[in-house]
Amino acid sequence: xxxxxxxxxxxxxxxxxxxxxxxxxxxxxxxxxxxxxxxxxxxxxxxxxxxxxxxxxxxxxxxxxxxxxxxxxxxxxxxxxxxxxxxxxxxxxxxxxxxxxxxxxxxxxxxxx
Amino acid sequence: xxxxxxxxxxxxxxxxxxxxxxxxxxxxxxxxxxxxxxxxxxxxxxxxxxxxxxxxxxxxxxxxxxxxxxxxxxxxxxxxxxxxxxxxxxxxxxxxxxxxxxxxxxxxxxx
Numbered sequence: 001x002x003x004x005x006x007x008x009x010x011x012x013x014x015x016x017x018x019x020x021x022x023x024x025x026x027x028x029x030x031x032x033x034x035x036x037x038x039x040x041x042x043x044x045x046x047x048x049x050x051x052x053x054x055x056x057x058x059x060x061x062x063x064x065x066x067x068x069x070x071x072x073x074x075x076x077x078x079x080x081x082x083x084x085x086x087x088x089x090x091x092x093x094x095x096x097x098x099x100x101x102x103x104x105x106x107x108x109x110x111x112x113x
Numbered sequence: 114x115x116x117x118x119x120x121x122x123x124x125x126x127x128x129x130x131x132x133x134x135x136x137x138x139x140x141x142x143x144x145x146x147x148x149x150x151x152x153x154x155x156x157x158x159x160x161x162x163x164x165x166x167x168x169x170x171x172x173x174x175x176x177x178x179x180x181x182x183x184x185x186x187x188x189x190x191x192x193x194x195x196x197x198x199x200x201x202x203x204x205x206x207x208x209x210x211x212x213x214x215x216x217x218x219x220x221x222x223x224x
Contacts, residue, residue, distance in 0.1 A: 004156075033211060040122065042203060042216040043157075058211065090156055101147075102212065104156035 001026050004105035006091050012111045013081040021076040021108050023091030031094040032074040033102065034058075034066065036087040043090065049074055081112045115140050117206050119215035126194050127223045134189040134218050136178075136204030145207035146187040148178055151217075152200045160202075163187060174198070196222045 007022045025032065030051045035043040035058075045058030049068040063085055065077040074093075078085060088109050092102040116139040126132055138144055145164050149157040161172025168180040178189045187204060199222045205212040 040216060042214040043212075044214075045211050048211055092157075101159055101162065102157075104149075104158070106154075106156045 003027065004091055004093055004103050006089075006105040006108050008108060009106070010109045012113065013078075015081060015083065015112060017081050018077070018079050019081070019110075021078075021089055021091075021110070023074045023076065023105060024072050025074075025091075025093040025103070026072065027093060027095065027103065028071060029093035029103070030071065030096045031102075032068065033092040033094075034064070034074070034076045035090045035092065036060065036085075037090060037107075038087050046076065046089075078110075083112050086110060086112045115144075115206050115208050115213045117204050117213050117215040119202075119204055119218050121218045122216070123219050123221065125221040125223060128196050129193050132189075132191045132194045132198070132220070134202050134204075134220070136187045136189065136215060137185050138187060138204075138206045139185065140206055143182075146178075146180060147205040147207075147212065148172065148176070148187075148189050149203045149205060150174075150200050151203065157203065160189070194220075194222055196224060198222055 004025045033048045034046040037043050044060045047066040049055045088107050090107050091105040094102045118137045147162045148160040151157045160176050161170050163170045163180045201217045201219045203217045204215040
């Protein structure tokens with residue numbers, strides 16, 4: 001199993017551009033999450049999903065959108081990039097029967113200038 | 114509201130010394146608690162978790178943590194630190210479907 005994969009690893013965006021961060025998992029997990037990590041701030045939840053077709057906002061959803069059309073994929077969309085969205089983004093997943101243990105991807109480092 | 118506090122932003126220990134990383138939580142009921150480790154440039158890896166039962170929990174890489182309800186704490190310990198333990202450590206408490214993370218403690222290990 002590859003586990004949780006994220007692409008790209010690094011990206012530089014100009015203000016106002018849009019992009020999609022990709023996340024996929026091959027463990028058949030129902031629950032998936034997007035976090036952002038800022039220095040000294042820990043991880044903040046952006047969006048999460050409890051299954052295909054079901055998504056909900058986390059702590060810091062503004063400026064982001066998600067979709068979950070399949071169990072495997074959970075892309076995160078930035079529509080109008082802003083410098084405040086410069087961060088490291090982590091995707092995670094957890095299985096239905098162990099919802100409280102999460103498996104993390106390697107992260108995407110995004111810089112908005 | 115649930116919250117997690119890690120009071121130490123940085124900790125430096127010598128290789129072979131013992132380690133304790135502090136974590137305090139705020140939660141209305143019996144919490145589910147976790148410790149994760151993040152090596153440089155990597156994602157987070159679960160070290161250990163507490164759901165119920167024995168308050169001393171053993172994890173991977175020789176780590177353990179003790180749940181103390183009276184102190185609202187879940188401190189992480191290791192008897193003898195190795196240079197490869199240099200990383201950032203996050204404590205987390207379970208919320209509905211998701212975690213509440215602390216701000217992390219960065220561990221530096223001196224040779």
